[in-house]
Amino acid sequence: xxxxxxxxxxxxxxxxxxxxxxxxxxxxxxxxxxxxxxxxxxxxxxxxxxxxxxxxxxxxxxxxxxxxxxxxxxxxxxxxxxxxxxxxxxxxxxxxxxxxxxxxxxxxxxxxxxxxxxxxxxxx
Numbered sequence: 001x002x003x004x005x006x007x008x009x010x011x012x013x014x015x016x017x018x019x020x021x022x023x024x025x026x027x028x029x030x031x032x033x034x035x036x037x038x039x040x041x042x043x044x045x046x047x048x049x050x051x052x053x054x055x056x057x058x059x060x061x062x063x064x065x066x067x068x069x070x071x072x073x074x075x076x077x078x079x080x081x082x083x084x085x086x087x088x089x090x091x092x093x094x095x096x097x098x099x100x101x102x103x104x105x106x107x108x109x110x111x112x113x114x115x116x117x118x119x120x121x122x123x124x
Contacts, residue, residue: 033117036061047072051120052104058114063087067109067116078124089116098124 036054046068056064067087074082082091089109096104102123109116 033057033115034061036064038065045069046120047075049102049121049123051118054116054118056114056116058112059116063114064116064118067091068107068118071107071109071118072120078122087111089114 033055034057036056038051038054046065051068054061054064054068059067067089070086071082071089071091074084074086081093085091086109089111091107091109093105093107102121104119104121106117106119
């Protein structure tokens with residue numbers, strides 16, 4: 001069964017419109033950050049006293065957890081800082097004030113469009 005020329009044009013046009021809408025919808029949606037889930041027991045295994053949150057975009061949760069663990073291994077001591085790339089990610093850390101022997105920090109690690117953000121608290 002063969003379609004007439006107008007019917008083929010109509011189907012082709014509908015496919016192009018549907019495809020165009022699909023590309024527009026996907027392109028218009030920004031890559032949202034997703035939260036990695038883990039238990040409190042696992043949160044302590046990343047290196048500091050407690051990792052309180054991990055968010056990632058442009059990479060998997062498994063990779064984000066590896067970046068967090070590598071960052072804290074790079075820090076060394078409880079008050080140490082990491083100044084080199086970890087797993088090809090460049091990380092910046094912002095720490096709050098130390099209060100009663102504890103501080104909290106937010107770390108942002110980027111590699112191209114991939115981004116891993118985590119927060120942690122440390123007892124010193």
